[in-house]
Amino acid sequence: MGRAPFPGRFAAYGRGMPDLPRLPTSPGFWRSPLRGRWFTSVLGLVLLGGITVLFVTGLVSYAAYNPNLHPVNDTTPDKGILGFYLFPWPTGPVWLYRFTQGLHVTLGITLVPVLLAKLWSVVPKLFTLPPARSVAHALERISLLLLVGGGLFEFTTGVLNIQLDYVFPGSFYPLHFYGAWVFFAAFVAHAVLKTPAAVRTVRRRLREGDESNESNERDADDLAAPDPDPPTVSRRGALWLVGGGSLLLFLTTVGQSLGGPFRRTALLAPHGGADPAGGPNGFQINKTAAYAGIDAAETGEEAWRLVVTGRTGTVRLSRAQLLRLPLHSSSLPIACVEGWSTADQWWRGVRLRDLAALVGYEGDPPDVFVESLQRHGAFRRAALRANQVADPRSLLALYVNGEELSPDHGHPARVIVPAAPGVLNTKWVARLTFGDL
Numbered sequence: 366m367g368r369a370p371f372p373g374r375f376a377a378y379g380r381g382m383p384d385l386p387r388l389p390t391s392p393g394f395w396r397s398p399l400r401g402r403w404f405t406s407v408l409g410l411v412l413l414g415g416i417t418v419l420f421v422t423g424l425v426s427y428a429a430y431n432p433n434l435h436p437v438n439d440t441t442p443d444k445g446i447l448g449f450y451l452f453p454w455p456t457g458p459v460w461l462y463r464f465t466q467g468l469h470v471t472l473g474i475t476l477v478p479v480l481l482a483k484l485w486s487v488v489p490k491l492f493t494l495p496p497a498r499s500v501a502h503a504l505e506r507i508s509l510l511l512l513v514g515g516g517l518f519e520f521t522t523g524v525l526n527i528q529l530d531y532v533f534p535g536s537f538y539p540l541h542f543y544g545a546w547v548f549f550a551a552f553v554a555h556a557v558l559k560t561p562a563a564v565r566t567v568r569r570r571l572r573e574g575d576e577s578n579e580s581n582e583r584d585a586d587d588l589a590a591p592d593p594d595p596p597t598v599s600r601r602g603a604l605w606l607v608g609g610g611s612l613l614l615f616l617t618t619v620g621q622s623l624g625g626p627f628r629r630t631a632l633l634a635p636h637g638g639a640d641p642a643g644g645p646n647g648f649q650i651n652k653t654a655a656y657a658g659i660d661a662a663e664t665g666e667e668a669w670r671l672v673v674t675g676r677t678g679t680v681r682l683s684r685a686q687l688l689r690l691p692l693h694s695s696s697l698p699i700a701c702v703e704g705w706s707t708a709d710q711w712w713r714g715v716r717l718r719d720l721a722a723l724v725g726y727e728g729d730p731p732d733v734f735v736e737s738l739q740r741h742g743a744f745r746r747a748a749l750r751a752n753q754v755a756d757p758r759s760l761l762a763l764y765v766n767g768e769e770l771s772p773d774h775g776h777p778a779r780v781i782v783p784a785a786p787g788v789l790n791t792k793w794v795a796r797l798t799f800g801d802l
């Protein structure tokens with residue numbers, strides 16, 4: 366006699382009773398021999414480290430926008446006490462945001478297979494009945510709902526934001542920011558409860574060796590299927606598969622944050638691949654001049670004026686007049702919130718602090734409010750802190766790599782500040798207003 370077509374999915378509930386399908390709420394429904402506490406524990410420990418780093422780098426990214434500085438930088442104005450930790454973002458090392466945000470995005474993508482495998486490994490638990498045995502049990506299950514829902518939400522919104530740009534109702538930031546706090550609160554509660562058991566399980570396995578005591582373990586392991594199908598791959602093999610998936614995602618993403626020849630390996634990153642063009646202006650951008658609604662007529666020599674306002678009034682400067690001011694050079698990267706960044710580019714232009722001096726701030730530059738000609742999209746306006754203005758490497762750039770800025774890189778003038786997120790390096794600058802914001 367052959368096996369029933371769906372062994373285990375159907376079970377006799379008593380002598381003379383017809384075979385009834387088992388439901389996901391029945392432990393026998395789940396047949397994979399891979400599920401078990403060791404498998405779940407290893408994945409849990411990887412997530413413990415990985416998600417903690419993701420949370421910290423996410424908060425750091427939020428601080429880099431200087432949301433305490435000006436409402437236009439504040440993408441989550443109702444953050445309340447969640448902004449308790451905010452601090453003035455430093456200007457060095459110049460690769461700071463490149464590193465923290467590259468880590469955040471690359472690690473997030475790399476952890477996707479681990480998260481999915483972890484959820485798969487515990488999915489039978491989500492169906493157990495009764496849904497709540499006591500008030501304490503009910504609270505634990507609600508926290509699991511926030512953990513699983515929050516985890517899926519954070520990973521999905523993060524990946525969609527990178528891959529599809531702005532697809533969210535309203536802004537991505539409040540969704541990802543508030544979601545992160547809910548998810549991480551549930552994550553901490555779960556980690557506090559489960560880490561000791563996970564560490565014990567992994568230690569015991571390391572001490573006692575491989576899959577030796579499988580059947581004895583299974584008796585004490587309520588994550589293991591009571592009636593498993595024969596294995597087609599070992600748990601260790603399955604972990605290698607998950608690790609291999611993560612490695613593949615890592616290798617096809619990380620190049621977008623390394624730049625140079627590595628960019629070509631970032632096959633899964635929308636801003637990966639080869640640089641968009643050759644020549645001095647041939648490095649990545651996020652928004653083209655056309656997308657931003659920049660009209661070539663308003664950036665020409667005749668029409669464009671930079672309006673600088675401060676303590677002593679307002680000055681209007683043509684590009685030719687700007688070029689007669691002392692010009693300085695800085696080697697700085699562009700680092701985007703989406704994780705991609707460029708190698709250092711060689712910028713040349715007027716120091717922001719020299720422009721502050723023109724309007725009455727000699728030696729003590731204050732914050733600055735920067736406005737662009739840009740018509741569409743977020744960050745048409747941005748504020749920079751006094752420490753960013755004062756840094757001698759912070760420029761209103763007119764040239765890059767020895768050539769005039771191209772329209773897509775912000776011609777006729779753009780801001781470039783060390784270690785700042787890309788969107789604070791405003792392109793197509795029209796107005797600078799110095800003063801305490």
Ligand code: HEM
Binds near residue numbers: 409410480512552
């Ligand atoms: C995104 C992060 C995570 C999610 C979504 C998640 C989800 C879950 C869920 C839904 C369960 C079943 C809960 C139950 O009813 O018992 C579970 C169990 C478990 N988790 Fe996590 N988890 C995560 C991270 C972690 C971490 C960081 C650890 C610890 C290192 C961990 C270790 C465990 C262990 C050992 C179990 C099995 C508990 C048992 O035997 O009953 N998990 N996880």
